[in-house]
Amino acid sequence: MPTSTVENYLKAVLVRSADTESVVSTGALAEALGVTPGTITTMVKSLAAQGLLEHHPREGVRLTREGRALAMAVVRKHRIVETFLVQVLKMDWKEVHGEAEALEHAISERVLARLDALLGHPASDPHGDPIPGAKSPQLDPGSGQTLATCEPQTQLRVERILDQSAPFLEFIQRTGLKPGSRVRVRERDRASGVVRCELRTGEATLGLPEAAKIEVRAT
Amino acid sequence: MPTSTVENYLKAVLVRSADTESVVSTGALAEALGVTPGTITTMVKSLAAQGLLEHHPREGVRLTREGRALAMAVVRKHRIVETFLVQVLKMDWKEVHGEAEALEHAISERVLARLDALLGHPASDPHGDPIPGAKSPQLDPGSGQTLATCEPQTQLRVERILDQSAPFLEFIQRTGLKPGSRVRVRERDRASGVVRCELRTGEATLGLPEAAKIEVRAT
DNA sequence: ATTTACTTTTTGACTACTCAAAGTTGTCAT
DNA sequence: ATGACAACTTTGAGTAGTCAAAAAGTAAAT
Ligand SMILES: [Mn+2]
Ligand SMILES: [Mn+2]
Ligand SMILES: [Mn+2]
Ligand SMILES: [Mn+2]
Numbered sequence: 001m002p003t004s005t006v007e008n009y010l011k012a013v014l015v016r017s018a019d020t021e022s023v024v025s026t027g028a029l030a031e032a033l034g035v036t037p038g039t040i041t042t043m044v045k046s047l048a049a050q051g052l053l054e055h056h057p058r059e060g061v062r063l064t065r066e067g068r069a070l071a072m073a074v075v076r077k078h079r080i081v082e083t084f085l086v087q088v089l090k091m092d093w094k095e096v097h098g099e100a101e102a103l104e105h106a107i108s109e110r111v112l113a114r115l116d117a118l119l120g121h122p123a124s125d126p127h128g129d130p131i132p133g134a135k136s137p138q139l140d141p142g143s144g145q146t147l148a149t150c151e152p153q154t155q156l157r158v159e160r161i162l163d164q165s166a167p168f169l170e171f172i173q174r175t176g177l178k179p180g181s182r183v184r185v186r187e188r189d190r191a192s193g194v195v196r197c198e199l200r201t202g203e204a205t206l207g208l209p210e211a212a213k214i215e216v217r218a219t
Numbered sequence: 220m221p222t223s224t225v226e227n228y229l230k231a232v233l234v235r236s237a238d239t240e241s242v243v244s245t246g247a248l249a250e251a252l253g254v255t256p257g258t259i260t261t262m263v264k265s266l267a268a269q270g271l272l273e274h275h276p277r278e279g280v281r282l283t284r285e286g287r288a289l290a291m292a293v294v295r296k297h298r299i300v301e302t303f304l305v306q307v308l309k310m311d312w313k314e315v316h317g318e319a320e321a322l323e324h325a326i327s328e329r330v331l332a333r334l335d336a337l338l339g340h341p342a343s344d345p346h347g348d349p350i351p352g353a354k355s356p357q358l359d360p361g362s363g364q365t366l367a368t369c370e371p372q373t374q375l376r377v378e379r380i381l382d383q384s385a386p387f388l389e390f391i392q393r394t395g396l397k398p399g400s401r402v403r404v405r406e407r408d409r410a411s412g413v414v415r416c417e418l419r420t421g422e423a424t425l426g427l428p429e430a431a432k433i434e435v436r437a438t
Numbered sequence: 439a440t441t442t443a444c445t446t447t448t449t450g451a452c453t454a455c456t457c458a459a460a461g462t463t464g465t466c467a468t
Numbered sequence: 469a470t471g472a473c474a475a476c477t478t479t480g481a482g483t484a485g486t487c488a489a490a491a492a493g494t495a496a497a498t
Binding site (some may be wrong): 088089090091095103112115124 | 304307308309310314318321322325326327330331334337378438
């Protein structure tokens, strides 16, 4: 069985890989995992020796099929656990990430299947991130549209929150925006970078960089 | 934060300590934890250095207040998780122990409190083992009566299953006996060691050693 | 073609946990 | 007392994961 360290490393590579071709730099992994660059190099060589990824020295790292499958299973656990914590245990969706970070390594396939059934086989987690299927292990296409790039005045639905840092989740919680919310961009000022949105419960004002972190889809 | 290894060691000491006075032998711990005796000696010295237990060389080991509190918290998590797995996820009560063995180290106090509330603050787990309270951290008094020692012909209630090995759980599952079951001992043959019990759904026959592993209380 | 700055890798060291095998010690039967 | 034996501890070694600091490579700026 892979250790939780190994699972965390592979997951970090997965969520930072745009496509199957691209490599992820060791520096980015060091940053993401909160360890020194030397540690990444050491670990990456060990993971490569185990056939979980390819190390292209001074270039970066790419998952093998096996490594990707393992990482995807971890992501699936993480997102189902988050969904459970929010929907069943009624926890705040801005505090579940940390809990899931530990639980994703302790949940067996058997328990996972039960949770998934209890939740009605959800397609996305509380942040709007897609849950890779049990059999169809594929990751997010993503509409690519955000509040910063969408057509103004059209009816939109918030799909997912791209930035899941604590301060940003805190911020949008106050605006009332969350996955599933209906919104329409009222006005977007190129110069000042202000985006004003109308939503069911009132109005929200955010800056352009913030608007870019909220993925939407036309309805 | 203590590692899960430390938590498992302390828990193993706790559940093998009759009272606060008695010591647990390192050999018993090696057996229980599935490691060599030398490993226990090494770890025990390290735990003693951390103030979690006292090591009396060649005698045994005793938890400190701090070590006992930590171990009790782990037992509480273990038993609440088991209860959750059975009551909410409808898992088989003979397969939840292994799952809880891992989850007990990954559940935060916050999640624990939510689970506890969801379950209605249960007093005992699916095997009948008492759940130490959040504030009143105390462990099982236990009636001490078993199907092997109780008064025959009286109305009894199964309190807990003392032997939780897979084969025994498998066995009593077939008999229909489980915590909460009503039973009456019909006949107990000293010579052959056969104990015949009457229960709601029929009759169960077990050997004396098996009967000793089922704790009951008069109703 | 050098220099500079930045990233990545290497090296040496340390903690936590574990085992196999050798060494001790306490107890109990002679 | 004297062994003999079982239980326990010590020793030496190995894996996994980590860091600090030194070394090496890359690429852009001069
Ligand atoms: Mn994790
Ligand atoms: Mn999420
Ligand atoms: Mn455990
Ligand atoms: Mn139990």
